[in-house]
Amino acid sequence: MTRDPSRPVVGRRRFVQGVGAAGAASALQPWNALAGSSPSVLSGTEFQLELAPLTVNVTGRTRSATAINGQIPGPTLRFREGDTVTLAVTNRLSFTSSIHWHGLRIPSAMDGVPGFSFDGIAPGQTFVYRYSLKQSGTYWYHAHGPEEQTGVYGSLVIEPKGGFAQRFDRDYVVVLSDWSDESPLTIISNLKFQSDYYNHNRRTLGTFIQDAKRDGLGATVEDRLMWGDMRMSPTDILDVSGATYTYLMNGQSPAANWTALFRPGERVRLRFIDAGSMSIFDVRIPGLPMTVVQTDGNDIVPVTVDEFRIAPGETYDVIVEPREAQAYTIFAQVQDRTGYARGTLAPRPSMAAAVPPLDPRPLRTMADMGMEHGAGGHAGHGGPAPSGTSSSPSSDPHAGHAMHGMDHGSMAGPQDTAPRLAGRVGVDNVATAPRSRLSEAGDGLDGNGRRVLLLSDLRNAKRGNDPRPATREIVLHLTGNMERFMWSLDGIKFSDAAPIMLKLGERVRFTLINDTMMDHPMHLHGVWSELENSQGDYRPYKHTILVKPAEKLSFLVSADEPGRWAFHCHLLYHMELGMMREVRIS
Amino acid sequence: MKKLTAALCAAAMLTGFASEARAQQPPTPDQPQPHGMPHMLDNAVFAHLLFDQLEGRFGFNEGNSFRWEAEGWVGTDVNRLWLLSEGTLSSGELDDGIQQLFYGRAITTYFDALVGTRWDLDSLPTRGWGAIGLQGLAPQFFKVSAIGYVSGEGHLAARLEASYDLLITQRLILQPQVELNFYTKDDPARRVGAGLSELDAGLRLRYEITRQFAPYIGITYLGQYGATARYVSAAGESTQQVRFTVGLRTWF
Numbered sequence A: 001m002t003r004d005p006s007r008p009v010v011g012r013r014r015f016v017q018g019v020g021a022a023g024a025a026s027a028l029q030p031w032n033a034l035a036g037s038s039p040s041v042l043s044g045t046e047f048q049l050e051l052a053p054l055t056v057n058v059t060g061r062t063r064s065a066t067a068i069n070g071q072i073p074g075p076t077l078r079f080r081e082g083d084t085v086t087l088a089v090t091n092r093l094s095f096t097s098s099i100h101w102h103g104l105r106i107p108s109a110m111d112g113v114p115g116f117s118f119d120g121i122a123p124g125q126t127f128v129y130r131y132s133l134k135q136s137g138t139y140w141y142h143a144h145g146p147e148e149q150t151g152v153y154g155s156l157v158i159e160p161k162g163g164f165a166q167r168f169d170r171d172y173v174v175v176l177s178d179w180s181d182e183s184p185l186t187i188i189s190n191l192k193f194q195s196d197y198y199n200h201n202r203r204t205l206g207t208f209i210q211d212a213k214r215d216g217l218g219a220t221v222e223d224r225l226m227w228g229d230m231r232m233s234p235t236d237i238l239d240v241s242g243a244t245y246t247y248l249m250n251g252q253s254p255a256a257n258w259t260a261l262f263r264p265g266e267r268v269r270l271r272f273i274d275a276g277s278m279s280i281f282d283v284r285i286p287g288l289p290m291t292v293v294q295t296d297g298n299d300i301v302p303v304t305v306d307e308f309r310i311a312p313g314e315t316y317d318v319i320v321e322p323r324e325a326q327a328y329t330i331f332a333q334v335q336d337r338t339g340y341a342r343g344t345l346a347p348r349p350s351m352a353a354a355v356p357p358l359d360p361r362p363l364r365t366m367a368d369m370g371m372e373h374g375a376g377g378h379a380g381h382g383g384p385a386p387s388g389t390s391s392s393p394s395s396d397p398h399a400g401h402a403m404h405g406m407d408h409g410s411m412a413g414p415q416d417t418a419p420r421l422a423g424r425v426g427v428d429n430v431a432t433a434p435r436s437r438l439s440e441a442g443d444g445l446d447g448n449g450r451r452v453l454l455l456s457d458l459r460n461a462k463r464g465n466d467p468r469p470a471t472r473e474i475v476l477h478l479t480g481n482m483e484r485f486m487w488s489l490d491g492i493k494f495s496d497a498a499p500i501m502l503k504l505g506e507r508v509r510f511t512l513i514n515d516t517m518m519d520h521p522m523h524l525h526g527v528w529s530e531l532e533n534s535q536g537d538y539r540p541y542k543h544t545i546l547v548k549p550a551e552k553l554s555f556l557v558s559a560d561e562p563g564r565w566a567f568h569c570h571l572l573y574h575m576e577l578g579m580m581r582e583v584r585i586s
Numbered sequence B: 001m002k003k004l005t006a007a008l009c010a011a012a013m014l015t016g017f018a019s020e021a022r023a024q025q026p027p028t029p030d031q032p033q034p035h036g037m038p039h040m041l042d043n044a045v046f047a048h049l050l051f052d053q054l055e056g057r058f059g060f061n062e063g064n065s066f067r068w069e070a071e072g073w074v075g076t077d078v079n080r081l082w083l084l085s086e087g088t089l090s091s092g093e094l095d096d097g098i099q100q101l102f103y104g105r106a107i108t109t110y111f112d113a114l115v116g117t118r119w120d121l122d123s124l125p126t127r128g129w130g131a132i133g134l135q136g137l138a139p140q141f142f143k144v145s146a147i148g149y150v151s152g153e154g155h156l157a158a159r160l161e162a163s164y165d166l167l168i169t170q171r172l173i174l175q176p177q178v179e180l181n182f183y184t185k186d187d188p189a190r191r192v193g194a195g196l197s198e199l200d201a202g203l204r205l206r207y208e209i210t211r212q213f214a215p216y217i218g219i220t221y222l223g224q225y226g227a228t229a230r231y232v233s234a235a236g237e238s239t240q241q242v243r244f245t246v247g248l249r250t251w252f
Helices: A012-017 A021-027 A184-193 A205-215 A217-230 A399-404 A408-415 A417-421 A572-576 B002-015 B226-234
Strands: A041-043 A046-057 A062-068 A074-080 A084-091 A100-102 A126-132 A137-142 A153-159 A170-180 A245-249 A258-261 A268-274 A281-284 A290-295 A298-305 A307-310 A315-320 A328-334 A340-346 A472-481 A486-489 A500-502 A507-514 A520-524 A529-531 A544-547 A552-558 A563-569 A580-585 B046-059 B065-075 B079-090 B093-106 B111-120 B127-138 B142-151 B156-163 B172-183 B195-207 B213-224 B240-251
Touching: A046 A074, A062 A074, A137 A268, A137 A315, A153 A170, A153 A268, A170 A258, A170 A328, A170 A340, A184 A572, A184 B046, A205 A217, A245 A328, A290 A307, A307 A315, A486 A572, A507 A520, A507 A544, A529 A544, A544 A552, A563 A572, B046 B213, B065 B093, B079 B111, B093 B127, B111 B142, B127 B156, B195 B226, B195 B240, B213 B226
Parallel strands: A041 A074, A046 A084, A074 A153, A170 A268, A245 A340, A258 A340, A472 A507, A500 A580
Antiparallel strands: A046 A062, A084 A126, A100 A137, A137 A153, A170 A245, A268 A315, A281 A307, A281 A328, A290 A298, A290 A315, A328 A340, A472 A486, A507 A552, A520 A544, A520 A563, A529 A552, A563 A580, B046 B065, B046 B240, B065 B079, B079 B093, B093 B111, B111 B127, B127 B142, B142 B156, B156 B172, B172 B195, B195 B213, B213 B240
């Protein structure tokens, strides 16, 4: 598809690319969030953080943001495994807020979700978090509400007690995020009125003619009728796009070009964190293969790739070895190809390499609807789920062993949810043939000619520490109604749902079936999610798992930390609008 | 004219709520919990007001007129209060001034049930109706509504509407639209006859400068039939009007 000529280009470039740091800083009075380099680093065991309004200028217009210690992202916190840290967080915003420590295995009272673990931090108040660090790796911290979009996020690195598993010479945090000049409530409200408000790549008469030329008129008409019958659009990739977002790397717009320095021959560790509210990024460094060594804070068996996909909430650590004294572009395009975050690896400041063009935009297919190949239409009316729902939940060869220990009686209940979901107000599709997609790179990546990281590639560096099989399976459907912009689990929104109860110490399998046409990064607080991805006892330990459309996957949980924990889609507006559950461990 | 002002004022009141969400108190869990529940926006109240038609209609033979058709709602995903307002102003007279207030409830994936009242408020005698109907998105992306009415005098009426957005480009959109009105009994005072009384159709080409601001040009057709046509003719007006139309589609 070609760019729509009717679309104004003037002004949009500045919008998408952002304002260059130097120009903006000199031309405009407000403190420029983009003018700095890397976020400042705080280390030790005592920390003071302050949440406060901050006037920023990302696109050429001044806006009020919410910052941590006057920075977006907030300072990088460097902890040491085994330490007990104290963090006094003061709220200078006009509303109750908090900090959630994303991925940290800490007592629930310290988790920082207002309503679950505490009441939140009222304006003017200080809450003192105190916890011991029983883990190491790359993590992050953020507010657990709409103010996350406007800047309340930062990175967090815990140095391992026994030294790093990998040798490296330089260590950079790379925080990817999305900035909008519109307020979070305006974005949600716009989507409630028109769910494709931010989609400027819808099908048109022009794409119809193109497709008819390529595929024939009959096939194209049939295709349009099939999607029309379902009242869905294959162009729904991300709900909020570059139409309003400027994508940031360490708080800097593409024009500002965040830069990390290296000497040729050095090993450079890049700790990627997707702190975006609604943006899934595809990251690559043209000319440099990346060796992925860690995900979600846990070391994995290194795997070398050209590109990886990272979703909100996830972290991926890579090591690169640039040998030439040249600049390399760190290119992070969003999944719907409406923009990118960009930075540079260079031997000297102020160098830049070519920025690659955006890849072609992906289109959803019937496979993303969870239909058998060639099946058409009527997904909205659902049908009783066939054997797909009740078959063995994962491709993990060891899952079979686990199944022996499972209570099959308790498994019968949740499997019946699929037929009950069809036709609900909040459910526009039920995947009739969900399947494992762990060995697919995902929409927009498969078949792009590059070596892309797969979830099935992830192999934990050490054997899992809980060899017990799961005694129970909890099946949850990820559900939504795109037209009404409603999001839920099992067709029930968070505020209308009962908590998921886990017994302290029990080992359970969560099976997720994505009935929607979008990817959802599902984040479980408090305990690890061990993804069952055919790596046997070396399952990767994740805190956020990206579930593809029509995908069925499972992860194991050891319920070893009591408390009330959140389990939710980490796309901020999906969470806010109901794609969340309480998981109560007692 | 006063009634037009009143209708616009009511519409303006709704815009006051526009674009702002307010979190509702979530339901209290069965058992007391140490900290209650997180306040999410999943049952929040939103409000919007759409002027689908805000247009001048310029006749080739007849006089010119100004028409508006607006819909506003305030509520959650499932429960909403709807205000629908329309009217046509020509030669200082307000016609077709239909104001409706509904409670709407989402009952299926794509359809809302509506129940409420309709008031015919314009230069002709006022009528009040009870109303019940459905509106939503039909397969192939047709926006449709069907509403039935019953008046205190035992008259029945029905109105069917449909429209479709054909994207020529991302911003240039052609919208065919049709509205049909039916009545079971004659109401000469309102120049309404039994049967299909009126068909209002339009073909509007809008350009979305932004999503919320889209000027358009178009051709509109207003036809009266049967007894209605006789009443309208008797009043010295044309029963078949094809007009050039210029307007603005805007929402808040």
